[in-house]
Amino acid sequence: MRQTILLTGLIFLLGCQHAAPSLKASDAPSKPESPAQPQIIILKLDDVKQVKNGAVHRNWQRVADYIEANHLKASFGIICASLEKDNPAYFDWIKAMNQKGFIEFWLHGYHERTADEKTGEFEQGTFEEQKAVLERSEKLAREKLGFALPAFGPHWTGTTDATEQALEAVPEIKIWLYGPKTPKFYKKVALPRVLGLENPTFVPDFAKFKAAYERVGAAEKYLVLQGHPPNWYNDDRWNGFIQIVEFLKAKGCVFMTPSEYVASVSQKGK
Numbered sequence: 001m002r003q004t005i006l007l008t009g010l011i012f013l014l015g016c017q018h019a020a021p022s023l024k025a026s027d028a029p030s031k032p033e034s035p036a037q038p039q040i041i042i043l044k045l046d047d048v049k050q051v052k053n054g055a056v057h058r059n060w061q062r063v064a065d066y067i068e069a070n071h072l073k074a075s076f077g078i079i080c081a082s083l084e085k086d087n088p089a090y091f092d093w094i095k096a097m098n099q100k101g102f103i104e105f106w107l108h109g110y111h112e113r114t115a116d117e118k119t120g121e122f123e124q125g126t127f128e129e130q131k132a133v134l135e136r137s138e139k140l141a142r143e144k145l146g147f148a149l150p151a152f153g154p155h156w157t158g159t160t161d162a163t164e165q166a167l168e169a170v171p172e173i174k175i176w177l178y179g180p181k182t183p184k185f186y187k188k189v190a191l192p193r194v195l196g197l198e199n200p201t202f203v204p205d206f207a208k209f210k211a212a213y214e215r216v217g218a219a220e221k222y223l224v225l226q227g228h229p230p231n232w233y234n235d236d237r238w239n240g241f242i243q244i245v246e247f248l249k250a251k252g253c254v255f256m257t258p259s260e261y262v263a264s265v266s267q268k269g270k
Contacts, residue, residue: 039253040222040261042191043067043074043245044153044177045229046108048094049082055093059229059238066242068102072255075177077108077153080137083144091144098147104257106151106177110137113156120157131166138172151258153177161185175258177224189262191224197244202231204240210247222261 051057060076067074076097082090097103110133111121122130134152141149152173154163164185167173176183179190195217199208204227217223225244232238248255256264 037221039218039220039248039251040264041248041253041255042177042222042224042258042261043072043197043255044077044224044226044258045074046077046153046155046226047112047228047230048076048078048105048108049112050085050087050090055087055089057230059232061093062238063229063241064097064103066245067255068100070245070249071102072245072249073102073104073257073260074255075104075106075151075257077106077155077177078141078149079108079112079155080110080140080149081112083137083140094145098145104151104259105141105145105147105149106153106175106258107134107137107141107149107173108153109133109155109157111155120154122154122157122159122163124160125162127162127165127169130160130162131169134166134170134173138170148172151175151177175262177258178226191222191258191261193226194220194223195225197225197227197241202228202237204232204237204244206240206243206247209240209244213247224258 045063048056048060063074066072078094094105098105109121113120121133125133138148141147150172152167152175159180161184164180164183167176168186168188174188176186176188176190178193179186181190181192183190195209195212197204197209199205199212227241229241232241
């Protein structure tokens with residue numbers, strides 16, 4: 001009897017081993033892949049300034065309305081000499097847009113260059129002179145608008161080593177839009193250019209943008225896209241801008257201000 005029980009147990013164990021073999025590492029279920037992070041889009045829109053008998057060019061309001069209605073974010077660059085002349089309507093418009101939170105304003109230089117000028121604002125001047133330009137711009141922003149401008153992008157000019165040193169020395173400025181990939185003296189955040197909204201300058205052409213995006217932009221973690229709304233003076237240019245943004249929205253891109261993007265990267269690094 002005892003032998004019969006032992007023999008039955010042995011047969012049972014052998015059957016279990018055959019029915020449920022041990023799992024190899026290669027047989028284990030694979031972990032699901034982490035979803036790809038959405039690409040970040042920073043809209044760098046240039047040349048905010050006063051207009052005669054009003055606040056700003058009508059296209060600034062048009063862009064702001066579109067950005068707000070679509071729950072996006074953008075950044076508008078102020079030519080800071082425009083803050084010198086008293087214009088309550090202009091100042092109030094900027095302050096209202098800033099308070100809503102979907103637009104970040106940044107320092108687009110002080111001087112508005114004309115076609116007659118052979119040298120740009122930041123292609124000349126010592127460290128002290130360029131630092132004074134930046135400090136004057138920040139002072140105007142605080143006095144007339146009530147807030148500092150945390151990012152910089154030069155208006156129609158190259159830059160020099162003195163520019164880098166000046167930007168490093170001005171504490172309000174923490175981000176350089178279209179800054180150099182390998183700066184010599186500047187140690188804060190620099191966001192380089194890969195492609196812009198416009199091709200050629202002032203013309204948002206969707207077909208050209210899509211081709212450039214698929215060639216050099218799609219694999220980037222973020223893109224800083226430059227445009228000039230006051231120059232989108234006809235339906236073709238405006239519609240080109242809308243097509244580009246809708247294309248990026250369909251790709252699942254997330255729109256941020258420069259400061260939001262930098263903060264998001266810093267948070268991930270903690």
